Amino acid sequence: MTNIRNNEQSRVDIESAELLDADINVQMHPKSYYMPISVPSSIHNQFPNFVYGSHSSPPRSLLGQEKELSSLYVFSINQPFSIDGKTNHPLLISEDINGKAKRAYRLSSDRFLSRVTTGDHRVLATVKIYSNLAEIIQPLGKLPIEFSNEDWNDIRSDSVTLVGSNVTVTQQSITEKKKSLNNAQVNVRAPSSSNTETKFIKATMIDETRNLVKLIDKDISKEPIFFTTQPDHIVYDNELPQIKYYVNFTYDTTDAVYLSYLRSNLNWKTRYQLNLFENSKPATLIAMADIRNDGQSRIDIESAELLGGDINLEKYQKTHYMAGGYAKFESTYADMAPGAAGPPPPPSVGKGEELSGLYVFSINQPFSIDGKTNYLLPMFRPRVTVERYASISKHFYSAGNVNGKADRAYRLSPDRFLSRGNCIIRESDRLVGETSLPDVAAKNKHEFSIGQDADIVYKENSTLVSSYTTNTTSSPYGPKQSRTQSIYDVVLTLKNYKNRPVKVEYQQQVYGQSVKLIKTSNSNYTQEGSTIKATFTLASDEEKSISYKFEQVN
Template sequence: MKSLTLFVLLSVFIYSINGKINSSDNKIFSHVNIYSNLAEIIEPLGKLPLEFSNEEWSYIRPDTLTLIGPNVNVTEQIITEKKTSLNNQKIYIRSPTSTNTNIKYIKGVMIDEDRNLVQFTDNFIGTEPIYLTVSPDQILHILPPPESKYYVNFKFNSKDNVYTSYLRSNLNWKTCYQLNLFEESIDPILIVMANIRNDGKTKLNIKHANLLGGDINLQMPRPYVPRPPVHKYAVVENLQFEAETFNLIRPPPPSIEEGKEFAGLYTFSINQSFAIDGKTDYMLPMFRPSVTIERIKRFSKQSFSGIGKRTDKAERTYRLQSDKFLSRGNCMIRENDQLIGEISLPDLAANNIYDFSIGKDSDIISKENITLISTHTYNETLSNSKVEERTQTIYNINISFKNFKKFRPVNIEYEQVISTRSVKLIKSIGDVKLNVSTIEHKSILSPLEEKFISYTIETVE
């Protein structure tokens, strides 16, 4: 079953591409799965060995380089780092007879690049070749020194199409949201954008991509950043910047299909080819979900603080529900075109209800007074004949809720979590309920209205 599923996946993006992977800026990736922290590159296998530049390799997780296909059997895999040697190349070095005020360079030949051992002739010293070990900053290179390249070779058995697969860290994506709220009679609007990021230096051309959302456990070690060598060059070419030509007629930007669920994850396909320049964020609109928002002023107490008087401000809380899956991402919230806050949305299933708060509302105040009625300690015999000490306490709680807004009614919600062995609601005034171990109250406060609730509870610890 696994092989059949893989075959169906691979058959979607079979292209007639031949030739080995290279580090050209014009490289085209046929299929890319983009995750929140990395990307999987899937390519039809071309000429072996596969070749990667030093920069490309710094973004690749080597242990993920593999061959995939319906019936591929890898019997050997070799990864090799190679670099053209500087040995026997002509260079210039600072003459040993130079001074700080009179610097001279003489021509030499690199004998051992590991030790920077150079052969040269200095007429001030003699006519015979001599040898000197010099520091890297004393060398002038006529040509840019070669960089490492990495080669990956496979031995395998397969009668079907074979693809290379590997993870790289310089391509990722995240979801960006903007929630626009209006009057209660106007439906809210949730704008969803996919922000695809290329952290590399070179342009990436992609034929087909999937954006993967959900709880995905893929890790990428910190990318290796090559230490820049200390080199001097005899000739430095002038840097030239090519101006971008803007055509009057441009092809339409790619679109992102609605998400499809599989294995508890969601995939959003981009079937049109696109390109991302290096160090660039590329943002595309996604689906437009239908959402509902309920505005609430909430007083939420996750622990019982005991006797005393307290004054609290309500939390500005919103209850969100979407008809489509929402992948986690940052959300900017606007109400009547004013930016009022931001949150980080988690992964949300379609039609799931999610509450979030973005600050306090100073116009909605609660005043609470908790008094102790009684307390006593007793012993309880358990079913195993073990005796444990219990403390029973009875509290009376009086709360007032006041809406200081002059023209707007508000929905308020109150919850008090009581984490004890057991809790009982003995009596109450107002709409007060006990839900397992949480005291709950909901009501509407008219402008400038004040309401009171009172309840008595028994706790056992």
């Protein structure tokens, strides 16, 4: 399907047309793309009343077989057609081009019901919430479908399409409309007004784009006069009409049809709280799903899915998480009938299920989110193991003296997938820092630090032992290249000022064409690639000095 856009105000009637495609050096507006997808039969069973017969349509414009012309391709349109102002007019591409089969895709997914509020219109729909937007699927109602300007700003216009088990979209249009004020009665500042006296008189709007009005000002003429006034000199009797968007389709089907689109004002992220304890009590990790409704209207959701992982979905505008009120569970069920058995248990988020490298978290109860509100739901309670240690991680540049403090570091390993999110860390019921967790696979280890430890200090003295330069060549006739081989002696001194033992992990990244750790009597040091590592245990108030040598070739 291709998409033709008329960005002017007036309708265009086209008798015949050609579309040219290839590497053409002409500036043009961004394209919009429309992609039909399929919906599984489970959704149709949930909407038995939305069954449509076959929709016949008048002969529709199709793009014919392409012709090559000077390395460009020309597609002829075989029917006359019209495009209203501010309207997208998609056309079907001929099904058989040069005898080649179409590239076909069959997309399917399990979908859940929900209730979505769009302005004053409430319909049942499917909601799948991602980290930056949400996919909405709702039964198709009366055409054309109307969206307010506020709602449309949060919708990806290129994602609006019809879905169904066997629906075929033959034509689609997206039109921007606003009721004209031409011929409307308004009040304008009279031309005969002075700086000390202002008069407003009735007038007829002739052309709202130019603010051209017609009126009778007796101080000037008894006959109607026309003049262009300033926008702030016009007073309206009624509220000004708002821009609205209308989406219309022509389609063929024998089954239920649904409207699908992406909206950017509904999204989610994960919040974590990691609780650590001094004794042998295991660490606990609390996960909460933070769902944000950044729109103005309330959303009632029957059921939904949260999707986590590295998902490549883009939106046209950013949505920021803002401080706002949190919806209460009680408000979701405030309108229950008297004498009911009481509210059902509050919603919760189920264990994530892996799907093609992503993880799907199902919500088991209906819930509502007011506009401009963050709604937090409890998620799974993973089992985690957390190892504390002091970390010294640095880079080697040249010989000299370096001193500093170790970082307070942690090594976390969960028993299930963790979606990325912010994590607050508490030790013995005290807030000690926060970090951003990435997506962490089950049983994988993630290392992070949250600040320096003033009680663990180090000094490092690096001395150049020897250095010499040689000229080498890869072939008898090739250019000569110089190589500098240097040997350094490093003395690391650690001091623990705590009244308890501490584990310290040290690593130094050395840059060079080759790096080699020279054997030393201290077996703590090892080499991984160009990084030299060591692990030490310092007793209470202990100071320890350890040395090693390495060779660097540049």
